[in-house]
Every structure is written in structure tokens, then in C-alpha cells.
Amino acid sequence: MSALLRVSPLLLALSLAACEDRPRFDAAEPGEALSAGSATVHKQDSNAFSLPSANLSPSRRLDFSVGNSFFRNPWVMAPATTTARDGLGPLFNTNACQNCHIKDGRGHPPGPDAIQAVSMLVRLSIPASAEQAHLIERQGVVPEPVYGGQLQDMAVPGVAPEGKVRFEYETETVRFDDGSEVELRKPTLAISQLGYGPMHPQTMLSARVAPPMIGLGLLEAIPEAAILANADPGDSDGDGISGRPNRVWDDVTQRTVLGRFGWKAGQPSLNQQNAHAFAGDMGLTTALLTADDCTETQTDCRAAPNGGSPEVSDNILANVLFYSRNLGVPARRRVDDPQVLAGKGLFHQAGCQSCHTPRFETAADAAEPELASQTIRPYTDLLLHDMGEGLADGRPEFQASGSEWRTPPLWGIGLTETVNGHTLFLHDGRARNLLEAILWHGGEAEAAKRHVLTYDAAQRAALLAFLNSL
Numbered sequence: 001m002s003a004l005l006r007v008s009p010l011l012l013a014l015s016l017a018a019c020e021d022r023p024r025f026d027a028a029e030p031g032e033a034l035s036a037g038s039a040t041v042h043k044q045d046s047n048a049f050s051l052p053s054a055n056l057s058p059s060r061r062l063d064f065s066v067g068n069s070f071f072r073n074p075w076v077m078a079p080a081t082t083t084a085r086d087g088l089g090p091l092f093n094t095n096a097c098q099n100c101h102i103k104d105g106r107g108h109p110p111g112p113d114a115i116q117a118v119s120m121l122v123r124l125s126i127p128a129s130a131e132q133a134h135l136i137e138r139q140g141v142v143p144e145p146v147y148g149g150q151l152q153d154m155a156v157p158g159v160a161p162e163g164k165v166r167f168e169y170e171t172e173t174v175r176f177d178d179g180s181e182v183e184l185r186k187p188t189l190a191i192s193q194l195g196y197g198p199m200h201p202q203t204m205l206s207a208r209v210a211p212p213m214i215g216l217g218l219l220e221a222i223p224e225a226a227i228l229a230n231a232d233p234g235d236s237d238g239d240g241i242s243g244r245p246n247r248v249w250d251d252v253t254q255r256t257v258l259g260r261f262g263w264k265a266g267q268p269s270l271n272q273q274n275a276h277a278f279a280g281d282m283g284l285t286t287a288l289l290t291a292d293d294c295t296e297t298q299t300d301c302r303a304a305p306n307g308g309s310p311e312v313s314d315n316i317l318a319n320v321l322f323y324s325r326n327l328g329v330p331a332r333r334r335v336d337d338p339q340v341l342a343g344k345g346l347f348h349q350a351g352c353q354s355c356h357t358p359r360f361e362t363a364a365d366a367a368e369p370e371l372a373s374q375t376i377r378p379y380t381d382l383l384l385h386d387m388g389e390g391l392a393d394g395r396p397e398f399q400a401s402g403s404e405w406r407t408p409p410l411w412g413i414g415l416t417e418t419v420n421g422h423t424l425f426l427h428d429g430r431a432r433n434l435l436e437a438i439l440w441h442g443g444e445a446e447a448a449k450r451h452v453l454t455y456d457a458a459q460r461a462a463l464l465a466f467l468n469s470l
Contacts, residue, residue, distance in 0.1 A: 023358065025345035028335040035411045035470070036215055037362075037374030041328035049104040049214050049412060049419050053328040055370045060326075067323025070316050072098045075282055077156045078307035084316070087307020089283040090159040090300070091152035091293055093121055097320070100210040100281065104327055105419040107210030109167050109187065109429040117165040120429065121281065122151040122189065123206040124199070125395055137256065138249045140266055140398040144203050146196050148295050150280040159300045160195035167207075169430075174439045177454045182439055186390070187430050196298060204402075206393040207428040208263050214412050216261070217325030218376050220270050221366035224258050230357060230381045241354045241444050243383030246406070248398045251275070251288050260382050263427045264397040265406040271321050278312050285310040286317050325368055329376075329411050334469045343466025346459055350451040355407045355444070357381040379410035379470060388442020391426065403443060414468035434467050435460065 023029065034040040039053035052064040073085065074095040080086035093116075094100055100107055100119045107119030125141035132142045143149040147162050155161040169185040176182075189207050191199070233244035246259035250268045259265035267273040275288040283293050287310050294301035334340045347353065356379040366372040384404040392403035400406075405427060413434070417423050423433045431437035441449040455463065 023344070023348060023353075025341055025348070027341070031375060032377065033332045033335045034375075035332055035377045036218055036329035037376055039218065039326075039328055039370055039374060040331045042331050044330060044333065044415065044418070046103065046419055048330045048415050049212060049327065051328045053217075053326045053370050056326060060370070063319070063322050064326055067319040067321070070320050071323055072096060075284065078305045078311075080307075083308070084313070087284055087311030089154075089156040090304040091155050091162060091298070092283040093150075093152050093154060093281045094118060095282065097277065097281075101213050102210075103419050104213040106212050106416055106422075106424070107429070108420070108422055108424045109207065109209060110165060112166075114166075115164075116153050120165075120207055120209045122165055122191070123208060123395065123397075124149055124151055125204050125397075126200045126202050127204070136398065140248060141396070143295075144200055146295055146297050147194075147199060148293060150293070151191065152280075152283070152293070155195075155301075156304060159298075159304055161193075162196065163191045163194045165207075166190050166192065174453070176456075176460075178456050180457065182435060184436055184439060185430055185432070187428055189428075204393070204395040206395040209424070209427065209429045211263070211408065212412060212416075213324060213327050215329040215376070215378060215409065216270055216327065217366075217368060217371045218329070218362055218374060219260060219378060219380075219382065219409065220325065221362035221371040221374075222360045222376075222382070223363045226360055227258065227260075227382050231383055239351075239354065240447055241351075241385070243355060243381055243385050243407070243444075244399075245382075246384050246398050246400050259398065259406075263405060263408075264400040265382060265384060266397045266400070270324055271317070274317065274320055274324060275312075278317075284312050286312045287314055288317075322368075326370065329378075330415055332377075332469050333414070334465070337465070337469070339462050339465045340469045341466075342459075343462035343464065343469075346455065346463045347466055350463075351448045352445075353379075354448070355381055355383070355385050356410055357407075377411060380407045383407060385445065386443040387440075387445060390442045391440055393427070410467065410470050413470050434464055438463075 038055045041051045041054050052061050075085045075088040077088045078086040088095055109120050110117040124144040124147055128142045135142050152162050167187045169187055171183050171185050174182050189205050231244050232242050235242040246265035247256050248259035248268050250257045251272055257268045259268055261267040261273045275286045278284040279289045279293055359377050362374045364373050384400050386403050387405050394402040396402050425431040425437040
């Protein structure tokens with residue numbers, strides 16, 4: 001039998017299953033190319049992540065375009081004649097959402113000569129003392145006392161930026177069973193030119209590249225019960241996978257709820273995710289977050305003029321929410337290609353689907369009618385998993401530990417280079433391609449990674465062909 005098609009007897013048996021709810025490896029499943037159901041878009045070029053869901057009506061596409069304009073166009077410092085877009089900063093990372101989510105896609109770490117870490121930010125926090133433990137329930141972390149919860153490397157005139165970010169890399173080699181070797185690079189994060197004195201000696205840092213924007217409304221529309229059905233915090237089935245939900249604070253309902261968004265599932269909803277991004281990334285207030293991002297010791301920042309209260313109007317926030325909910329997911333490619341099908345089998349044989357759950361049904365009462373009752377294939381369970389020390393940032397967030405990460409969706413991942421011009425993956429962009437990303441998996445994914453290490457060159461090519469079809 002060809003090395004490409006060597007899969008376990010279990011997978012061969014599964015391939016014969018007629019039940020639509022079970023995966024097939026001998027042919028494409030019905031609707032498998034439509035990753036977002038009827039919302040799936042079919043463009044495959046550099047704008048593939050920037051299109052409205054295919055099932056939006058013409059009038060709703062106009063609403064999408066309005067949201068896109070506020071997502072794409074830059075904000076300016078106050079005071080300004082452009083009163084709808086003023087209030088930038090005083091401290092910020094960028095002046096437009098699109099600068100981080102480049103073409104609505106994936107960010108990247110700074111290069112060796114970069115001045116700013118555009119499309120990547122650095123989270124900051126310190127361990128909670130007994131007196132500060134109550135802050136975790138509502139904030140998820142205890143912010144660094146001088147610099148807050150996020151390092152801002154840009155500022156308006158008259159205000160000092162907080163610092164500069166740079167990456168340095170160490171390398172290590174991983175060997176496959178067939179003798180092939182892959183070099184991995186591990187980043188070391190350094191902060192220089194601190195504008196407000198030294199940081200707390202126990203400051204925890206976490207670099208985060210901007211994730212793709214596609215399909216977020218559909219992820220929000222997955223019923224909570226469907227997500228929790230995959231949780232197994234005590235590993236009761238003994239498979240080594242113990243995904244668990246993050247529980248986070250909802251600023252609107254003022255209670256703890258399920259987290260879905262962000263690298264550690266630290267936000268419960270798209271609207272709250274957007275409001276926190278406006279505040280942290282651009283220093284803009286909303287009705288949800290009415291205070292600026294200046295700390296008590298940053299007096300110049302606190303004294304700078306603002307763009308009104310709030311700086312982002314409810315109307316603008318609603319337009320950006322509609323836009324971010326309705327960015328379409330591209331259709332898959334080559335779903336019936338024999339190599340892709342073989343790679344799909346190898347993906348399941350390694351156990352990758354235990355966290356990267358292929359399929360969900362969205363709720364009938366989703367926030368937008370176009371998102372309702374869709375069969376989607378995001379390849380995520382939206383749960384936290386311990387990924388081992390190699391990927392650990394050592395920084396807890398709400399109930400997520402320093403080595404836990406939310407399973408990132410894989411849909412659209414094969415178009416990353418087409419859209420963004422790079423293939424840098426994982427939370428800090430350390431992996432230079434998908435194979436490196438796989439080989440960084442540890443913790444709960446250690447067994448899956450070790451299984452992949454047994455694959456020969458043809459099998460690795462098939463696995464990557466499958467991933468690049470998503």
C-alpha cells in the first residue's frame with residue numbers, strides 16, 4: 001500500500017460509514033467545502049478574508065460597507081475637525097483596526113529592524129496578592145501598576161510611548177522517525193526604552209499576534225451547550241484531552257459567562273472584544289469602557305485632550321460589530337483530492353480533531369439571521385487546552401493557566417499566505433509554517449505531535465495538503 005494512504009484499520013472502517021455525522025476519508029462529505037454553510041464566500045485571492053457573508057442581502061451589504069469604513073480608516077488625535085474619528089490615544093498601538101488585522105487576516109511579530117510591533121501586542125500583568133484576588137473575577141488579571149494591561153508603543157505628541165518591543169530567537173531541532181529534521185525557533189521577548197520607569201519585578205509578558213477576523217459571528221452563534229458538550233476537565237474518558245471552558249466577566253450583564261474570543265478565550269462576545277480593542281489598541285473610549293487607558297502615574301496621558309465621551313459612538317460600535325460578525329469564511333479547496341482526503345485521515349489518526357472539532361451547528365436564534373442554523377466547519381472547540389511548557393506564556397487570564405490556550409479555528413488557514421503574504425502561526429508568530437506549528441504542540445497535544453513524528457515525507461505532505469485546503 002502507498003505510504004501516503006497508510007492509515008489505521010479504524011479509519012478505514014470509519015471511511016465506510018454512511019452516517020453524515022461521522023467523518024469520511026474516501027470522498028468529500030456533503031457540503032464539506034462550505035466551511036460557513038450558506039454564508040461561505042468563494043473568492044480565493046488576496047481579499048478572500050474581507051468579503052461579506054455570501055447570504056447577506058444587498059441592503060445588508062451596505063451596512064457591512066459602513067462598518068468596514070470604520071474598521072479600515074484611521075482615527076486621529078483630538079481635538080480635530082473630524083469629530084466622528086477623533087480621540088486617538090494618548091497611548092496606542094495603531095490608529096486603525098485594519099493595521100493589526102491586515103486585510104482582516106493574521107498579524108505577525110516584528111522583524112529584526114522593525115520600529116513598532118504593528119499587528120502584534122504585548123499583554124502585561126502581575127501575580128495577584130491576597131488583597132487583589134477580587135480583581136481576577138472582573139478583569140481576569142492584575143494589570144502592571146504603571147503600564148496597565150497592555151504595552152502601547154506609540155503615543156500622541158507630548159506623551160511618551162510606553163516602550164519598544166523586540167524579539168530574539170533561539171533555535172532547536174526536532175527529528176522525525178524517518179530521520180528528517182525541522183528547526184524550530186523560540187522567541188525571547190524584550191521591552192526597551194520604557195517611558196515611565198521600571199516595570200514591577202514580577203511582570204508577566206505575553207506576545208499576541210492579531211488573529212484572523214473571518215467567521216467570528218458564526219463562532220458567537222454556536223450554542224453554549226454545544227461547546228460545553230466537548231469539555232472534559234477531568235479527562236473522564238482517559239484520552240489525555242481535558243479541554244475546559246474559560247469563565248470571564250461580561251461587562252453588559254455584569255456576571256461571569258463563557259469565554260469565546262481571544263487567544264485564551266478571555267472575552268465573551270464580539271461587542272466586548274471590539275470595545276476592549278478600541279480601548280487597548282487605540283486608546284478610544286466606548287459606552288462599554290468609559291475610562292481611557294492611562295494609569296494613575298501617566299499624568300501627561302491623563303491630561304491630554306479627548307475626543308468626547310464616548311469617543312466611539314454607539315452607532316460606530318454597532319457598525320463595527322455588524323462588520324466583524326459578517327466577514328465571510330472562504331470555501332475550501334480540493335476537498336475531493338486524494339492527497340487531501342488522505343491528509344484528512346492522517347489528521348484524525350493523530351487525534352487532532354479532539355481539539356480542532358471539525359463541525360458545529362449554529363443556533364436558530366443567532367444575533368443575525370444570516371448566521372442562524374448554519375452547518376459550519378471551523379475546526380475549533382473554543383475550549384482551553386494545556387499546550388505544555390514549550391508554548392506557555394506563564395500568564396494566567398481569568399481561569400486560563402499560563403500554559404493553556406483556546407483552540408484556534410483552522411478555517412481559512414490555507415489562504416494565509418495569499419492574503420497576508422506570510423505563513424507565521426501560533427499566538428506569537430514563532431512558527432514559520434504549518435509543520436512548525438504542529439511540532440510546537442505539547443501538553444494535551446503531545447501524543448498527537450508524537451504521532452505526526454512517525455509520518456514519512458509523503459504522509460507529511462498529505463497532512464499539510466489537508467490543512468492548506470481548509
